[in-house]
Amino acid sequence: MSIRLRLTLLYTLILALTLLLFGTALYTVQAQGTLNALKQELSRGGESTVQMVLRFYRDASLLPPDPPPGEDHRPPLQDLSSEPAFQQLREREIVRVLNAEGVLVATPFAAASEALPLSVEGLDALRNQEIWWEIASWDEARLLIYNRPVIVDDELVFIVQTARPLTEREDSLRTLSRTLLIAGVLTTVIAFGIGWALAGAALRPIHRITQTAQAIGNESDFSRRVDYTGPDDEVGRLATTFNAMLVRLEEAYRRVSEALSLQRDFVADVSHELRTPLTTIRGNLALLRRTPPLPEAEQNEILVDAEVESDRMTRLVNNLLLLARADAGPSLKHAPVAVAPVIEESCRQARQLDRQREIVEHIAKDVTVLGDRDALKQIALILLDNALKHSQGSITVSVKAEAPWALLEVRDVGPGIAPDLLPHVFDRFHRGQANSDTPGFGLGLPIAKTLVEGCNGAIAIESTPGCGSVVRVRLPLWAEQDAKPGTSATER
Structure with missing residues (x-):
């Protein structure tokens, strides 16, 4: 069952229950109101009849004070029935006069046998001088009967019955119930149709979201958006949230696609880099197995070539291993490390890579950071190696304290980095078109960034095309108050 149908049925059910409660209340109020109105009219008519009967009783003395035994105690009917006032009573209200035993005494237009119904409970209540209302069937009609005791000298003398048919009231109530039923059914059907249309209009944006x-x-295609021009209600906010999610998904999908493309290129580069030394080593081994054997000088050259290629593969594997450890969240030490010895050692090793290049050092001797010594050295070597590969002039390395940070800068003079490539220098596997012929795998700066962040630091790069680049690393300074008992020694 669709949401649209469920909502429409819910609206219709609520309306139907409301109409049912309203119709029941209206019918009940109308039924009770008409009944009370009839009772009031009957009460007024009955009281008039009682006053008339009392006057006749006092004047005519219908009941003898001491009737002889065996004689009929009922007064002569013709005396009361022939009274002009009694004759003038409206036949719409049926009037009967009974004696204390419940026997018919007088009636304006009827014979003595046509008495109105009176139950035993009603007769007992009248003898107890209580008014009694009764609804009974009489002459194929339902009557509302008002039974009024006539008390003289604290004694029940007569019972006056005033009745009126309930036919008009019942016909009116039946008409009202049919009207309420038909109107309720028609209103419910119309409300169902209107609710169906309104629910469809309200849920149309959700349908578009689904499509x-x-x-x-x-x-x-994450570039598609939900076209919604309605009010800023719950559905509008849903459409807005869905569009915002699509924006993020599109960006994430783009990044994932770029990363997958870079990884495919990286795998191809790694395969190529590994295939070349492996082919060289295999060829050299085949040469060493030749018979007769090669001269000793040539064998030494072959071994040197194999060693160089083996070192190249080792470097590649080490970079991949370091990157894998970085992805797994390496646990770096957080101990005080003197920066100057580490950077000076890294500069000496870097000079061995290119003895023609000048590396200028401006290193403060009293700078100590809270971090990992091996990670700090790896960061310095990556930055120096990167500067040697991508620049031609001198390289300047500086270390200074800028509380609460220690600042390490590596500045080179060279072609620099294009502005459109600068935001991606820390992306893994990214090398840039300008550097596609430069040795490497695009892992150095990403590894350095991971290590710096593992030491609770930050790294940034600035570059001016045609002038060079500068990489700035900020690491937290170590202070004496940061030292824990037993850890005051500085790693060197």
Whole structure:
């Protein structure tokens, strides 16, 4: 069952229950109101009849004070029935006069046998001088009967019955119930149709969201958006949130696609880099197995070539291993490390890579950071190696304290980095078109960034095309108050 149908049925059910409660209340109020009105009219008519009967009783003395035994105690009917006032009573209100035993005494237009119904409970209540209301069937009609005791000298003398048919009231109530039923059914049907249309209009943006999601799933096109121009209600906020999610998904999908493309290129580069030394080593080994054997000088050259290629593969594998450890979240030490010895050692090793290049050092001797010594050295070597590969002039290395940080800068003079490539220098596997012929795998700066962040530091790069680049590393300074008992020694 769709949400649209469920909402429409819910609205219709609520309306139907409301109409049912309203109709029941209206019918009950109308029924009770008409009944009370009839009772009031009957009470007024009955009281008039009682006053008339009392006057006749006092004047005519219908009941003898001491009737002889065996004689009929009922007064002569013709005396009261022939009274003009009694004759003038409206036949719409049926009037009967009974004696204390409940026997018919007088009636304006009827014979003595046509008495109105009176139950035993009603007769007992009248004898106890209580008014009694009764609804009974009489002459194929339902009557509302008002039974009024006539008390003289604290004794029940007569019972006056005033009745009126309930036919008009019941016909009116039946008409009212049919009207309420028909109106309720028609209103419910119309409300169902209107609710169906309104629910469809309200859920139309959700339907468009569903269609957009299906299209995105089928076409993998995250550039599509939900077209919503309605008010800023719950559905509007849903459409806005869905569009915002699509923006983030599109960006994430783009990044994942770029990363996968870079990884494919990286795998191809690694395969090429590994295939070349492996082919060289295999060829050299085949040469060493030749018979007769090669001269000793040539054998030494072959071994040197194999060693160089083996070192190259070792460096590649070490970089991949370091990157894998970085992805796994390496646990670096956080101990005081003197920066100057580490940077000076790294500069000496870097000079061995290119003895023609000048590396200028401006290193403060009293700078101590809270970090990992091996990570700090790896960071310095990566930055120096990167500067040697991508520049031609001198390289300047500086270390100074800028509380609460220690600042390490590596500045080179060279072609620099293009502005469109600068935001991607820390992306893994990224080398840039300008550097596609430069040896390396695009892992140095990403590894350095991971290590710096592992030491709770930050790294940034600035570059001016045609002038060179500068890499700045900030690491937290170590202070004496940071030392724990037993850890005051500085790593060197």
